[in-house]
Amino acid sequence: MDGERIPILKMGEVLLVTIQVDMHDRLAMRLQDDLTERIVKDRARGVLIDISSLEVVDSFIGRMLANTAAMARVLDAETVVVGMRPAVAITLVELGLSLPDIRTALNVEQGMDLLTADADGRPGYGSRRL
Amino acid sequence: MAVVGSESHEISSSDDVVRVRQIVRDAAVALGFSIVDQTKLVTAASELARNTFHYGGGGRFRAEVLNSDSRNGLRLVFEDDGPGIADIQQALSDGFTTGSGLGLGLGGARRLVNDFEIDSRPGEGTRVAATRWR
Numbered sequence: 001m002d003g004e005r006i007p008i009l010k011m012g013e014v015l016l017v018t019i020q021v022d023m024h025d026r027l028a029m030r031l032q033d034d035l036t037e038r039i040v041k042d043r044a045r046g047v048l049i050d051i052s053s054l055e056v057v058d059s060f061i062g063r064m065l066a067n068t069a070a071m072a073r074v075l076d077a078e079t080v081v082v083g084m085r086p087a088v089a090i091t092l093v094e095l096g097l098s099l100p101d102i103r104t105a106l107n108v109e110q111g112m113d114l115l116t117a118d119a120d121g122r123p124g125y126g127s128r129r130l
Numbered sequence: 131m132a133v134v135g136s137e138s139h140e141i142s143s144s145d146d147v148v149r150v151r152q153i154v155r156d157a158a159v160a161l162g163f164s165i166v167d168q169t170k171l172v173t174a175a176s177e178l179a180r181n182t183f184h185y186g187g188g189g190r191f192r193a194e195v196l197n198s199d200s201r202n203g204l205r206l207v208f209e210d211d212g213p214g215i216a217d218i219q220q221a222l223s224d225g226f227t228t229g230s231g232l233g234l235g236l237g238g239a240r241r242l243v244n245d246f247e248i249d250s251r252p253g254e255g256t257r258v259a260a261t262r263w264r
Contacts, residue, residue: 024144060180
């Protein structure tokens with residue numbers, strides 16, 4: 001197996017992932033595994049996944065995002081997916097995947113705001129569900 | 131209706147699924163499809179290519195540029211020699227899967243295109259053709 005990986009950055013209690021490549025399925029699964037490991041290892045309370053570079057989110061990537069959010073929740077961390085392109089949102093819903101359990105925000109700044117508001121116990125503003 | 135151009139690619143790994151997405155993206159851009167239509171075509175191609183790889187045991191992909199009454203279209207053809215689909219209606223329904231997927235592949239891909247054909251014989255293989263017109 002090749003060692004290709006999506007980098008995960010730690011910013012305080014938040015893990016930040018910016019997906020900038022067209023991921024093949026193994027790479028997507030590796031990111032899901034890496035994120036769950038890092039949540040525990042770094043005692044992260046939030047995960048921010050920036051998909052603004054992704055031109056396509058198909059059912060496999062959509063499921064990976066939903067699974068990651070579900071696993072993070074079990075590990076007491078909140079996940080926010082940010083930067084979804086309008087064409088991707090339209091296509092996902094038509095495909096039949098509305099991702100009801102994923103929190104989303106328009107950009108990294110708003111996503112970070114949501115996560116830090118959670119950590120402070122304040123209600124997050126502009127919480128969105130697709 | 132005439133086929134005015136085509137490009138083929140073997141599907142034998144998950145990297146080939148990525149390659150198919152790139153070929154379809156390039157073809158859709160060249161044909162002047164809108165961003166939303168490009169995204170729908172590439173997403174449908176991704177679902178169908180993954181099916182060919184996972185369920186068909188690999189196979190062949192062909193992108194065809196169509197011209198009919200001065201309209202252009204892009205047809206995506208996926209063929210495999212795998213086990214075939216016993217019940218096509220069931221396979222097209224949302225949530226049906228024999229693997230670990232979400233069961234959105236076939237039915238979802240069908241919703242993202244204008245024309246959708248599927249031919250399958252148990253034990254012989256499956257051919258899916260999905261077309262979107264400009």
